[in-house]
């Protein structure tokens with residue numbers, strides 16, 4: 001076993017907050033349970049940033065587990081695969097995570113759960129070429145599973161003028177309540193480590209690090225026990241939100257700053273989530289496309305919160321049932337965590353490739369605040385990890401001075417919510433930032 005190395009002073013970034021209640025104790029020690037097979041799955045067609053994939057099946061088609069349902073709609077796109085064997089019963093619409101109905105493929109399972117015979121054989125990643133590995137990742141429909149859903153093969157194809165010398169895996173899981181990544185690192189560290197090493201091989205990079213917040217000592221220990229054989233360094237990070245944000249993670253681990261308007265590659269880095277790394281390993285070593293993921297179902301009102309390995313296309317209501325329901329009437333259903341997740345209006349919204357958690361909040365946890373005038377206390381400035389001035393920015397935006405907000409770098413806003421969390425006047429700062437960003441993007445498209 002390699003010696004456990006944690007920097008004497010945990011690495012971090014300037015700004016940020018420490019939420020008073022992290023809610024992780026509800027599920028952090030709950031082992032991942034394999035979800036039962038369902039009779040019906042609803043696979044949303046567009047689960048990636050970029051072009052939506054093109055549906056290649058039609059009503060009545062028989063499919064096997066892993067068969068292609070939709071081909072990538074361009075380079076920045078990701079293929080979709082069947083989560084089980086069965087029959088396509090409809091190509092229609094279903095509730096999407098952004099609150100509107102979106103195109104979806106409906107599958108009636110046959111109960112056999114048979115793998116497709118069209119899937120490629122597993123590769124020995126140490127012997128395969130970088131092009132073979134990248135092509136396998138692209139054909140397996142892998143996207144950023146930490147929330148961004150950016151196609152992974154695109155991130156692994158930086159332009160020739162961008163010199164990448166560092167691969168960073170995000171194992172911070174800084175969002176309160178979520179523990180899916182935590183359990184993945186504890187229970188299958190070798191998949192995460194191998195996925196990281198595969199990315200290093202594709203990019204020709206030897207400097208590979210996994211950043212994990214220090215509130216997950218068991219995950220750090222599990223990764224460090226095998227890290228040396230994969231040439232990966234495990235870095236303990238201060239518990240601070242939003243430690244898992246790409247720019248903050250790069251700064252904490254390398255000391256480099258991503259320039260304003262830039263990408264991690266502008267700082268010589270490629271950042272991926274640990275679940276994405278595990279999916280890469282499955283695609284390369286097993287030939288399995290991305291059809292399942294670990295999801296945390298949690299909240300104080302959930303009877304038996306836990307972590308489940310679920311198929312993509314599983315309606316959220318099934319997770320609530322597996323967790324034995326709720327103790328009291330939920331007031332809010334959120335996909336993701338409480339800071340950056342999205343409130344839902346339907347329990348039929350299905351799990352997508354980037355669904356890390358399902359959070360149910362009850363009466364005691366939902367407090368309706370009246371927003372009041374800014375008292376210029378500066379708490380939002382202190383909390384902002386992007387060195388913005390959210391209070392003054394929000395006043396510009398309220399007065400529809402979007403150009404001025406743009407000149408004051410509102411486009412750099414991560415929408416992390418740290419400012420709103422810190423604001424004693426309960427100003428809707430994130431909503432203001434989102435509005436300004438949308439207006440600036442809209443104006444740019446005219």
Ligand code: SF4
Nearest residue numbers: 384413414416417419
């Ligand atoms: S939401 Fe935007 S403005 Fe507010 S703290 Fe996060 S990055 Fe800063």
Ligand code: SF4
Nearest residue numbers: 374375378380391423
């Ligand atoms: S935290 Fe709220 S009240 Fe304080 S300066 Fe920022 S916007 Fe104003």
